[in-house]
Every structure is written in C-alpha cells, then in structure tokens.
Amino acid sequence: MSTTTTTPTASKTAQQTGGQAVIEALLKCGITSGFGIPSIHNIGIYDAMRQEPEFHHWIVRHEQAAGFAADGFYRRTGKAAAVFASTGPGNLFTLVPLLESLQTNTPVVLIGTNVATPVLGKACGALHETPQQLEIIKPLTRFAARVTSPDAIAEAIAEATRAGGPAFVEIPTDLLYAPVTNGSSAASGSSDHAPGHASPSAEQLSQAAAHIEQSRRPVIILGSGALHGSASQSVQSLAEALHAPVLTTTSGKGAIADDHPLAMGCISRLGVVQQLLLESDLLISLGAKLTEFDTGRFTLKLPERHIQIDQDQHPAGSLFPASLRLFGEIGAIAENLVAAAKARTNWFDVAAAREQEREKFGALRQESYAALMLLRGAMNRDDVLVNDQSILSYWASAFFPVLAPRTFMYPTGSGTLGYGLPAALGVACAVPNRRVICIAGDGGFQYTSHELATLAQYQLPVKILLVNDNAYGIIGFLQRSMFGHTHEVDLKNPDFCRLAEAYGIQADRASDFSGLQQKISRWLDSPGPALLEWQTVLKAPWEVGAIHRPANLPMKEQR
Numbered sequence: 422m423s424t425t426t427t428t429p430t431a432s433k434t435a436q437q438t439g440g441q442a443v444i445e446a447l448l449k450c451g452i453t454s455g456f457g458i459p460s461i462h463n464i465g466i467y468d469a470m471r472q473e474p475e476f477h478h479w480i481v482r483h484e485q486a487a488g489f490a491a492d493g494f495y496r497r498t499g500k501a502a503a504v505f506a507s508t509g510p511g512n513l514f515t516l517v518p519l520l521e522s523l524q525t526n527t528p529v530v531l532i533g534t535n536v537a538t539p540v541l542g543k544a545c546g547a548l549h550e551t552p553q554q555l556e557i558i559k560p561l562t563r564f565a566a567r568v569t570s571p572d573a574i575a576e577a578i579a580e581a582t583r584a585g586g587p588a589f590v591e592i593p594t595d596l597l598y599a600p601v602t603n604g605s606s607a608a609s610g611s612s613d614h615a616p617g618h619a620s621p622s623a624e625q626l627s628q629a630a631a632h633i634e635q636s637r638r639p640v641i642i643l644g645s646g647a648l649h650g651s652a653s654q655s656v657q658s659l660a661e662a663l664h665a666p667v668l669t670t671t672s673g674k675g676a677i678a679d680d681h682p683l684a685m686g687c688i689s690r691l692g693v694v695q696q697l698l699l700e701s702d703l704l705i706s707l708g709a710k711l712t713e714f715d716t717g718r719f720t721l722k723l724p725e726r727h728i729q730i731d732q733d734q735h736p737a738g739s740l741f742p743a744s745l746r747l748f749g750e751i752g753a754i755a756e757n758l759v760a761a762a763k764a765r766t767n768w769f770d771v772a773a774a775r776e777q778e779r780e781k782f783g784a785l786r787q788e789s790y791a792a793l794m795l796l797r798g799a800m801n802r803d804d805v806l807v808n809d810q811s812i813l814s815y816w817a818s819a820f821f822p823v824l825a826p827r828t829f830m831y832p833t834g835s836g837t838l839g840y841g842l843p844a845a846l847g848v849a850c851a852v853p854n855r856r857v858i859c860i861a862g863d864g865g866f867q868y869t870s871h872e873l874a875t876l877a878q879y880q881l882p883v884k885i886l887l888v889n890d891n892a893y894g895i896i897g898f899l900q901r902s903m904f905g906h907t908h909e910v911d912l913k914n915p916d917f918c919r920l921a922e923a924y925g926i927q928a929d930r931a932s933d934f935s936g937l938q939q940k941i942s943r944w945l946d947s948p949g950p951a952l953l954e955w956q957t958v959l960k961a962p963w964e965v966g967a968i969h970r971p972a973n974l975p976m977k978e979q980r
C-alpha cells in the first residue's frame with residue numbers, strides 16, 4: 422500500500438493527464454488496488470496514484486510477483502486488481518502470471534507501457550523497446566489493446582475489466598503526460614468478472630431438468646466457476662435438492678464446505694471418486710474445468726450423461742464429452758434446476774465413504790497427510806491456504822479439507838513453481854488482518870523468495886510452511902519410478918531461517934514431524950509474517966497409493 426508522505430503538489434490539474442486517466446478509470450471500474458514496480462516509462466501513472474488516496478498500491482520485488490499477487494487478490498475477493506509494469510522486461514515478466522490467470526479465468530488488468538509514440542515500431546534502440554510487445558502478450562489475455570491517445574484510456578480500461586479474464590492495456594509512455602481532451606469520460610466496467618453472460622434457452626433448461634428427473638444416482642462436480650458471487654449457495658441448494666454427493670476440482674475446493682454432509686472432496690484423489698462416478702448415472706458439472714492434473718491424466722471415467730454448466734464458453738474446450746451444455750450465470754441456472762427438482766432421497770452414503778477413506782489414509786501413516794490434518798486443526802475456518810507446487814501441495818489438493826469459499830488457492834492454470842508466496846501476499850493485501858498460510862517446497866519457494874521483502878515491508882500476516890527436502894522432490898520421484906535413477910534434482914540450499922531473518926521475518930525450524938507439532942501454534946499465532954522450515958522428505962501421494970497412479974504414466978518396469 423502506498424505509504425508516501427509527500428503532499429500532493431500538482432493536485433489534479435484542471436486538465437487531466439493520461440496517467441491520471443488511468444487511475445480514475447480503474448477506480449470507476451471498481452478496481453481500487455494494484456501491485457507493481459515503477460519505472461521511467463510508467464512513473465506518470467505512479468504520480469497520479471500518489472494524488473489519489475483511494476487507490477491502494479503495493480510495491481513488490483518483481484513484476485512476476487505483481488501478477489501472482491493480483492491473481493491471489495481476485496481469487497480471495499472476487500474483485501480484480503491491477504498490475505503495473507513497464508515496457509519490455511517489466512511486461513514480459515508478467516507472462517507466467519497471465520498464463521495462470523488465463524487458464525483459470527481470473528480477471529487481472531495489466532497496465533503496461535510501451536516506448537513513446539514517435540519511436541514506436543521504429544526498432545531504433547529505444548530504451549526497453551520490444552518487438553511486437555502487444556502481439557507477444559495478447560494470446561495470454563482475453564483482451565489486449567494499445568491506446569493511441571489519452572482520450573482512449575478510459576474506454577480501454579473499461580473494456581479490459583469486462584473481459585472475464587486477464588487483460589492488457591498498453592499505453593505508450595508519452596501518452597501518460599499528454600492531456601485528456603474529452604474530459605473525465607471514464608466508462609464504467611466491472612471488477613468482479615461479470616462479462617455479459619449468455620443464458621440458456623428455456624428448452625435447454627427443460628432438457629436439463631428432464632435428464633435430472635430421469636436420473637437416480639446424480640453426482641455434482643463444482644469448479645472455480647461455482648465460487649462466483651453467491652453461486653456457491655445456489656449450487657449447494659441444488660445438491661441438497663437432489664441429495665447428490667458433491668465433488669470439487671482443485672480450483673473449486675471450498676465451493677461447498679468439506680464438512681457439509683454431501684461433500685465428497687476433491688476429484689484429484691481419484692480412487693473413491695472414480696468408484697462414485699462409475700456408480701452414478703448423471704454428472705452435473707458446474708463451472709468446472711476437468712484438467713489433466715485433476716483427472717489422472719484425463720483417465721477419469723464419467724457417467725454417460727453429463728450436464729456441463731458453465732458461465733461462458735471460454736473453458737468449454739475439454740476432452741470430456743457432455744450430453745448437454747448450458748452457458749450462463751451458474752447460480753441462476755442452479756436455482757432454476759432446484760425449482761424443477763422433484764423430491765428424492767439419498768442414494769449414496771457420503772459419511773460412510775468418507776469415514777472409510779479417513780481410516781485408510783490414517784493407516785498409510787504418511788507425515789504429509791498428518792501434517793495437513795494438523796494444519797487444518799490449527800487453522801480457522803476462513804484462514805486461507807495458498808499453495809506452490811510441492812509434494813505437500815499435491816496432498817493438499819487431494820485431501821486438505823476446505824471449509825469456506827475462496828480459501829484455497831493452487832496454480833491449477835499453469836502448474837508453475839513460484840506462485841505460492843506472491844499469491845499469498847496478494848491475498849493478505851486483500852483481506853488485511855486475516856491469516857494466510859503458504860505451503861511451498863524449497864525449490865518452488867526460491868523462484869519468488871524475494872517477496873519476503875514485501876511481506877516484511879507491509880508486515881503481511883503470511884505464514885510460510887517451507888517443506889525442505891533439499892531437492893526437486895517430486896521430479897526425483899518421477900525419475901526413480903520411470904528410469905530407476907535421479908539426475909539433477911538435489912539442491913544446495915541457503916539457511917532458510919537466516920534468509921527470512923535477514924528480511925526481518927521471524928523464522929523457526931522443525932527437524933521432524935514432532936517438531937512441527939510443537940511449533941505449529943507459535944508459528945501460526947505469531948504477529949506479521951513468519952516462516953517455519955520443516956525438514957523432511959515426503960512421499961508423493963502416488964508413491965504410497967493415496968492417489969491412484971494414472972495408468973498412462975509409464976513406470977520403469979513397464980517401459
């Protein structure tokens with residue numbers, strides 16, 4: 422958040438500049454927060470920001486972190502945030518976050534600059550000049566446009582906020598100082614990802630109702646689309662009306678509380694999930710993208726009848742067939758189907774199935790599973806868990822019980838390392854004074870560990886559980902199982918506690934599971950940011966049979 426103490430000198434001049442138009446347009450569109458790094462090309466925006474106390478900005482240590490922070494901000498609140506980056510390197514460093522946001526339909530507005538209009542496209546050695554910057558970034562967005570006059574800034578930003586996913590507004594740097602001539606004309610947009618929805622026809626709705634009526638054993642899968650607005654209440658009502666067991670994707674975790682009597686957990690654990698789907702005669706998926714990770718490399722078998730409900734056609738590309746596809750506002754469609762539903766009774770004993778599973782996983786005696794249950798027990802219902810990509814995170818996707826919407830984050834869009842810490846800081850900025858827990862491995866953590874500085878600067882209450890096995894552990898597991906050897910996965914790491922302490926962050930180390938048990942409360946309850954390094958070597962869930970190994974993943978002995 423901006424902490425500048427400088428008094429506004431050039432308080433909004435009578436004639437607005439392009440830089441001021443940026444901030445005004447963002448505010449008009451309901452975007453009140455942003456993350457970024459100032460540069461010679463975008464300080465015109467930062468000066469406008471300085472004069473606008475309603476706009477909150479957090480400086481980070483890398484533009485990549487700004488992108489992930491904005492992504493986390495939206496996933497927690499349903500409100501988009503802006504990313505401010507400069508021409509060339511600054512913008513290009515946001516590419517991976519844009520990919521993550523694109524694949525998960527997470528709205529983020531990248532306000533990036535380009536070289537000044539007179540040298541644009543001249544390849545003349547201008548500072549930060551980047552060939553075809555707009556064309557490079559465009560495929561990773563749902564909207565990308567260059568503005569060619571300060572007057573066009575407001576409308577471009579409004580369009581960006583209506584895109585329903587990441588968007589890029591490219592502004593040549595000179596336009597930030599040029600006067601806006603059409604007055605304060607910011608068009609209004611939307612920060613809550615509400616692109617104009619299609620709605621299903623009456624015929625499609627009655628077809629869906631007929632499918633449901635004919636089914637005896639319906640199952641529901643909820644994805645992140647079921648987290649929008651009040652959709653999670655409506656989809657829960659649908660499940661209750663149909664007495665349908667409810668699964669979620671990894672992104673959809675929290676769309677139904679895991680302690681709801683119909684909640685059957687996440688599909689990524691396969692096993693019992695596959696059995697349930699095989700017994701079912703109808704799948705209703707709502708806002709769910711069936712990814713390779715969640716479906717055992719696309720091997721999950723669905724019932725023949727599948728009603729796929731999504732808010733728009735973007736995520737519809739899928740290897741899984743659907744007998745009926747409905748596009749529109751998910752909550753409204755669910756309510757419509759509730760109204761059409763006839764009384765019915767339970768067909769599947771969720772409580773018994775889950776109890777059986779709990780016993781089975783407890784008996785595996787895996788520290789990873791035990792650590793997640795320990796963590797859940799020590800966390801409040803609405804504390805947020807943000808994941809990087811690590812062995813403990815794979816377990817968390819499959820088994821961590823999520824009790825409230827928008828409290829579990831995972832880089833499901835890109836599968837990238839380095840997401841966890843910056844996304845967690847974005848969440849912490851969005852919901853101040855709430856605890857945010859970040860799980861990362863030693864490898865992934867070091868992609869973005871510089872964000873410890875941002876945590877320290879703003880004293881954000883992010884609690885990092887750093888699982889240190891001194892290796893790219895999951896890759897080592899894959900190499901052992903596929904080739905019988907590991908290669909280039911061992912890491913010589915810094916002393917993570919001293920690293921955190923150098924940033925002014927308190928840190929502690931647990932050298933085994935009982936150390937973790939002893940230290941967890943102190944770590945979680947300490948004020949501000951805190952890091953707990955857990956030194957351990959965890960087994961992958963596929964290694965111990967907690968998740969079925971996909972049949973199409975070759976094993977050494979099978980090759």
Ligand SMILES: Cc1ncc(C[n+]2csc(CCOP(=O)(O)OP(=O)(O)O)c2C)c(N)n1
Nearest residue numbers: 811812837838862863864865892893894895
């Ligand atoms: C940007 C990127 N590069 C490489 C990978 C491949 N990858 C996935 S997990 C992983 C190892 C992560 O190691 P660590 O964070 O220490 O967690 P661990 O597997 O040891 O639990 C790697 C290299 C990736 N997902 N993203």
